[in-house]
Amino acid sequence: MTASGISAGGVALHLDGVRREFGNLVVIDHFDLHVEAGEFLAILGPSGCGKSTLLRMIARLAPPDGGTIRLEPDTGRFQTSFVFQDAHLLPWRTVLDNAALPLELMGVTREERYLKARHELERIGLGDATDRYPAQLSGGMRMRVSLARALVTTPRLLLLDEPFAALDEITRYKLDLQLRALWRERGITVIFVTHSISEAAFLANRAVVMARRGGGIKLDRRIELPERRDEELRLDPRYGQEMNALLQAMEEE
Ligand SMILES: Nc1ncnc2c1ncn2[C@@H]1O[C@H](COP(=O)(O)OP(=O)(O)OP(=O)(O)O)[C@@H](O)[C@H]1O
Ligand SMILES: [Mg+2]
Numbered sequence: 001m002t003a004s005g006i007s008a009g010g011v012a013l014h015l016d017g018v019r020r021e022f023g024n025l026v027v028i029d030h031f032d033l034h035v036e037a038g039e040f041l042a043i044l045g046p047s048g049c050g051k052s053t054l055l056r057m058i059a060r061l062a063p064p065d066g067g068t069i070r071l072e073p074d075t076g077r078f079q080t081s082f083v084f085q086d087a088h089l090l091p092w093r094t095v096l097d098n099a100a101l102p103l104e105l106m107g108v109t110r111e112e113r114y115l116k117a118r119h120e121l122e123r124i125g126l127g128d129a130t131d132r133y134p135a136q137l138s139g140g141m142r143m144r145v146s147l148a149r150a151l152v153t154t155p156r157l158l159l160l161d162e163p164f165a166a167l168d169e170i171t172r173y174k175l176d177l178q179l180r181a182l183w184r185e186r187g188i189t190v191i192f193v194t195h196s197i198s199e200a201a202f203l204a205n206r207a208v209v210m211a212r213r214g215g216g217i218k219l220d221r222r223i224e225l226p227e228r229r230d231e232e233l234r235l236d237p238r239y240g241q242e243m244n245a246l247l248q249a250m251e252e253e
Helices: 051-058 095-099 101-106 110-123 139-151 169-186 197-203 231-235 237-251
Strands: 012-022 025-035 040-044 066-072 080-083 157-161 189-193 206-210 217-222
Touching: 012 051, 012 189, 025 051, 040 051, 040 197, 040 237, 051 157, 051 189, 080 139, 095 101, 095 110, 095 139, 101 110, 101 139, 110 139, 139 169, 169 189, 169 197, 197 237, 206 237, 217 237, 231 237
Parallel strands: 040 189, 040 206, 080 157, 157 189
Antiparallel strands: 012 025, 012 066, 206 217
16 A cells, blocks of 8 residues: 555456355356456446345455355455445544544554545545534535545455435536546546446446346446546437447346
């Protein structure tokens, strides 16, 4: 880890023959997915198809019932960070103490963890809010604290499960821009679960659409859009084409 908080880049991910079941319900079976280091992958699919289940296994929050999940290089637990739809902040802790929490779990000294947490909060535009409590923040600010907390360990893999779904559209768009910027800056691998086709096409350079049952992949598509994604892209016909391809795959039974 460097004091600047810039990561050493991304990590590649290899899922081979992954299976996950809950009792009689086989949610994911024979699932193969290979993600390159530094890729921004969006995962789409109907509710209940197994997206969160998949992310939890990648994060090692739950083991697969079959198959293998490998990170390359594998440098241990703190190389992966997870951002959930709910910011999951501790209400009795300040913004700074929330953002510094993972470093506390790693046993980093107080001085260093505050330095790093402050740095991440400043970069995400919360430099003025470090002493506030979660209840004093807007939903968008809470989500930015959650992002800062995820980044404070300088992860190589960032997993996000519908992180901005509960936010209003303008706030969501701003956070999309921030996420895309931080991904470009750090070269980390990002896996982003969303129900929004427009958000997936705007952010990702690859999108996977999962089938309703069995966790199969219906579409695995490179999003061929300019590296710079901003207001102008929204008017670009190529953006419409990408969204259309994703929509068609989502609609297919
Ligand atoms: N701990 C659990 N015990 C039993 N069944 C579970 C458990 N977790 C998930 N499931 C089931 O596995 C299936 C996939 O759930 P999952 O949460 O991964 O879907 P999802 O694609 O993330 O859906 P959504 O888009 O609604 O978030 C669902 O049928 C769900 O009910
Ligand atoms: Mg889910």
